[in-house]
Amino acid sequence: MIRFLLKGLFRDRQRSLLPVIVVVTGVLLTVLMQTMMTGILGDLIDFNAKFSTGHVKVVTKAYAERMDQTPNDLALSKVAQLKEKLQTEFPSMEWVPRIRFGGLIDAPDSIGETRSQGPAIGWGIDFLSAGSKEAERMNIPKSMVSGHLPKKAGEVLLSNQFAEKLKVVPGDQITLFGSTMNGGMTVYNFKVAGTVIFGSGVLDRGAFIADISDVGQALDMPDAASEILGYFKNNRYDKIQAADAVKKFMSAMNTADPYAPVMISLRDQNNLGEMVDYEDLVSVMIISIFVMAMSLVLWNAGLLGGLRRYGEVGVRLAVGESKGHVYRSLIWESILIGSIGSVIGSVIGLLLSLWIGKNGINVSGFMKNASMMMPSVYRTVITSPAFYIGFIPGLFATVIGTALAGIGIYKRNTAQLFKELE
Amino acid sequence: MESNKTVITIRNLVKTFPMGNREFTALNGINLSFAKGEFSGLVGPSGSGKTTLLNIIGTLDSPTEGEAIVLGDSVGELSQKKAANLRNMKIGFVFQTFNLLPVYSTFENVEFPLLLQKMSAANRKKSVMDALDWVGLTDKAKSRPAQMSGGECQRVAIARAIVKKPEIVLADEPTANLDAENSHNILKTMEKLNQSLGTTFLFATHDEKVIGYLKRIIKLVDGKVASDEIFAKK
Numbered sequence: 001m002i003r004f005l006l007k008g009l010f011r012d013r014q015r016s017l018l019p020v021i022v023v024v025t026g027v028l029l030t031v032l033m034q035t036m037m038t039g040i041l042g043d044l045i046d047f048n049a050k051f052s053t054g055h056v057k058v059v060t061k062a063y064a065e066r067m068d069q070t071p072n073d074l075a076l077s078k079v080a081q082l083k084e085k086l087q088t089e090f091p092s093m094e095w096v097p098r099i100r101f102g103g104l105i106d107a108p109d110s111i112g113e114t115r116s117q118g119p120a121i122g123w124g125i126d127f128l129s130a131g132s133k134e135a136e137r138m139n140i141p142k143s144m145v146s147g148h149l150p151k152k153a154g155e156v157l158l159s160n161q162f163a164e165k166l167k168v169v170p171g172d173q174i175t176l177f178g179s180t181m182n183g184g185m186t187v188y189n190f191k192v193a194g195t196v197i198f199g200s201g202v203l204d205r206g207a208f209i210a211d212i213s214d215v216g217q218a219l220d221m222p223d224a225a226s227e228i229l230g231y232f233k234n235n236r237y238d239k240i241q242a243a244d245a246v247k248k249f250m251s252a253m254n255t256a257d258p259y260a261p262v263m264i265s266l267r268d269q270n271n272l273g274e275m276v277d278y279e280d281l282v283s284v285m286i287i288s289i290f291v292m293a294m295s296l297v298l299w300n301a302g303l304l305g306g307l308r309r310y311g312e313v314g315v316r317l318a319v320g321e322s323k324g325h326v327y328r329s330l331i332w333e334s335i336l337i338g339s340i341g342s343v344i345g346s347v348i349g350l351l352l353s354l355w356i357g358k359n360g361i362n363v364s365g366f367m368k369n370a371s372m373m374m375p376s377v378y379r380t381v382i383t384s385p386a387f388y389i390g391f392i393p394g395l396f397a398t399v400i401g402t403a404l405a406g407i408g409i410y411k412r413n414t415a416q417l418f419k420e421l422e
Numbered sequence: 423m424e425s426n427k428t429v430i431t432i433r434n435l436v437k438t439f440p441m442g443n444r445e446f447t448a449l450n451g452i453n454l455s456f457a458k459g460e461f462s463g464l465v466g467p468s469g470s471g472k473t474t475l476l477n478i479i480g481t482l483d484s485p486t487e488g489e490a491i492v493l494g495d496s497v498g499e500l501s502q503k504k505a506a507n508l509r510n511m512k513i514g515f516v517f518q519t520f521n522l523l524p525v526y527s528t529f530e531n532v533e534f535p536l537l538l539q540k541m542s543a544a545n546r547k548k549s550v551m552d553a554l555d556w557v558g559l560t561d562k563a564k565s566r567p568a569q570m571s572g573g574e575c576q577r578v579a580i581a582r583a584i585v586k587k588p589e590i591v592l593a594d595e596p597t598a599n600l601d602a603e604n605s606h607n608i609l610k611t612m613e614k615l616n617q618s619l620g621t622t623f624l625f626a627t628h629d630e631k632v633i634g635y636l637k638r639i640i641k642l643v644d645g646k647v648a649s650d651e652i653f654a655k656k
């Protein structure tokens with residue numbers, strides 16, 4: 001009997017191939033959407049962590065209150081000592097000071113007159129000391145499009161777009177106009193070492209990245225830094241550990257002093273908390289949306305298939321099959337179809353995710369004007385839910401759809417089923 | 423050879439269908455009985471209730487009032503499962519549209535009722551081939567319905583109806599989609615079955631060719647029996 005039913009199922013493409021294709025498509029989309037969302041959110045968090053927030057960040061209390069203005073007059077001082085303290089207290093993290101600043105870049109012509117100028121978003125990071133991972137952390141070596149990394153004092157990287165706007169190439173001289181830690185004016189010359197493309201709107205418009213000691217000198221910030229960023233050694237943000245670190249650090253702090261350092265975790269910066277929490281919600285949301293959509297689609301497909309099959313069902317009943325037997329065989333069919341479709345859909349979805357995870361999808365075309373710190377190459381990330389998430393809409397929706405459609409068989413009386421085929 | 427055992431008894435049978443907010447009476451006070459081995463037919467104008475009566479006798483539908491006792495069971499009181507079992511074991515259907523399952527071969531279509539009976543594979547094969555032999559289609563065992571003529575399809579349907587050696591075969595306009603030659607062919611086959619196995623046949627038909635073979639003709643008009651004639655020998 002089972003063989004007989006299977007034969008019928010596989011010979012009738014409308015009953016097997018078509019629903020399998022529907023299920024495969026839905027499952028594949030579910031898996032892709034899940035890995036995509038996980039990837040995008042993960043990247044977004046990661047990107048922010050690397051360029052801006054760290055996994056935790058230490059700044060002065062006063063700086064924290066106006067962090068988006070990078071108020072370097074409120075910067076941390078005695079940085080070497082503070083860094084050492086952090087390193088001994090939190091050995092599982094790596095601590096890196098950075099200077100963030102804004103300024104005006106001026107490109108002079110051969111006689112020293114202004115040729116072009118533009119506003120810069122500046123970074124002073126540790127390029128030059130041995131063993132520094134800062135350049136890698138910001139993915140600079142891979143983002144280089146011309147020139148080389150700063151190898152000695154006085155060298156700077158510009159975002160490629162910025163360099164083109166200023167009409168400068170590696171080797172050219174540029175001048176930074178900025179303000180010192182004490183509120184004075186400063187003018188400092190750099191040599192362009194290379195240009196980079198980060199693939200993020202904000203960064204690509206006006207990034208200026210030099211070694212922290214140069215920037216410290218330019219802005220008159222000896223042994224000072226805007227912030228000290230802490231990174232977990234496995235490079236993954238762990239919200240619980242981060243919260244623990246903050247708690248430990250803050251309990252020992254004198255909070256009355258506006259220049260006292262405070263520690264802030266990633267989730268409390270740039271509204272990333274919502275993102276971090278959202279990451280957990282994504283799976284639930286995607287599953288619900290797809291289960292609903294697919295149930296509707298498959299229910300309709302089941303209804304149509306059911307209607308189409310009233311004739312067959314009528315014959316089977318006339319020949320002496322019971323309604324229960326017919327109904328159960330329809331359910332078994334749908335379990336089979338749902339499972340096959342879910343497996344195939346999940347495999348294809350995972351393979352596609354693997355490929356997109358490796359190669360990425362460039363969406364920079366859509367994000368020219370984005371001001372958020374967003375990477376413009378999307379990558380999928382496969383986490384364990386990706387392996388089973390597709391089965392929920394794939395299997396459950398198929399079976400539920402068939403179960404609902406099949407109720408028609410019970411509701412109609414047998415003679416009626418017959419009429420409908422004539 | 424023919425016993426006089428009654429296989430179908432119909433008493434005061436009324437069947438109504440809901441039509442909008444009124445009721446439509448398709449069968450109105452039918453009283454009939456059929457003995458084992460009869461070769462009889464329901465005739466009458468379209469809409470007179472022939473199919474409705476056959477469906478009730480075949481347990482595909484149930485009476486609104488009165489009763490239809492088929493092989494000792496009252497149709498209206500059978501559970502869905504028992505009715506299915508009765509159809510499977512003892513009643514064969516032949517329809518106007520042949521109603522074969524298109525994805526299955528001739529052999530598989532005929533085999534299906536036996537699968538439901540959980541008959542062993544060896545017995546199934548023998549029974550199916552016997553039934554195909556009866557209708558002269560042993561060489562088409564592997565063909566699909568789409569590859570066969572209407573007459574051949576109807577012979578497959580007859581083979582499916584008789585493969586389980588039913589007590590009763592109900593045939594609703596079995597010749598309506600067939601030409602004269604094929605009609606006579608299948609009617610002769612059914613007559614032969616009736617004579618050699620004592621199977622009770624009940625037709626519903628307009629077809630003069632069919633009427634020519636019948637030994638008893640029951641005329642229905644407006645859901646009532648208008649006449650009931652028995653022909654001793656034709």
Ligand SMILES: Nc1ncnc2c1ncn2[C@@H]1O[C@H](COP(=O)(O)OP(=O)(O)OP(=O)(O)O)[C@@H](O)[C@H]1O
Binds near residue numbers: 447468
């Ligand atoms: N399920 C149903 N619902 C409503 N009315 C029905 C239903 N089945 C049959 N009828 C009506 O009952 C009457 C008898 O129908 P039936 O099919 O038994 O006629 P028939 O004698 O077989 O006609 P024909 O010779 O055209 O096949 C018809 O008027 C038909 O419209």
Ligand SMILES: [Mg+2]
Binds near residue numbers: 472474594626
């Ligand atoms: Mg009819």
